Amino acid sequence: VQLQASGGGLAPNGGSLNLSCAISGFNRDQYSMGWFRQASGKAREFVASIGASGRSSFYGDSAKGRFVASSNGAKNTALLQMTRLVPEDTAIYYCAADTSPIMVFEAERVPYWGKGTQVTVSS
Numbered sequence: 001v002q003l004q005a006s007g008g009g010l011a012p013n014g015g016s017l018n019l020s021c022a023i024s025g026f027n028r029d030q031y032s033m034g035w036f037r038q039a040s041g042k043a044r045e046f047v048a049s050i051g052a053s054g055r056s057s058f059y060g061d062s063a064k065g066r067f068v069a070s071s072n073g074a075k076n077t078a079l080l081q082m083t084r085l086v087p088e089d090t091a092i093y094y095c096a097a098d099t100s101p102i103m104v105f106e107a108e109r110v111p112y113w114g115k116g117t118q119v120t121v122s123s
Helices: none
Strands: 002-007 009-012 015-022 033-038 045-050 058-061 066-073 077-082 091-098 117-121
Touching: 002 091, 002 117, 009 077, 015 066, 015 091, 015 117, 033 066, 033 077, 045 077, 077 091
Parallel strands: 009 117
Antiparallel strands: 002 015, 015 077, 033 045, 033 091, 045 058, 066 077, 091 117
């Protein structure tokens, strides 16, 4: 199983960024995909996820109304569109996969991780 995240970078306050995560080694219908983030000195927190069906999505409180999680037609890539970014969104963002139909919300229970990608929002 491999997860490869891309995107991220520097955005102004109020700006937008997109993240993508390509996954291989799974049958797509058998796993959920999601995003977590970890700011400096803080615990890793749930951001958003897409269910194994590809039809359901879930969001952490910090992402609701600003971020949109989706997957591509082949459902082997997860996307995270982030809008109205604020400096508090600055963190390393991690792509995650879970063999459960719905991604768990606790980072310690996530079985598969990709390498993180830095998102920095300037004030």
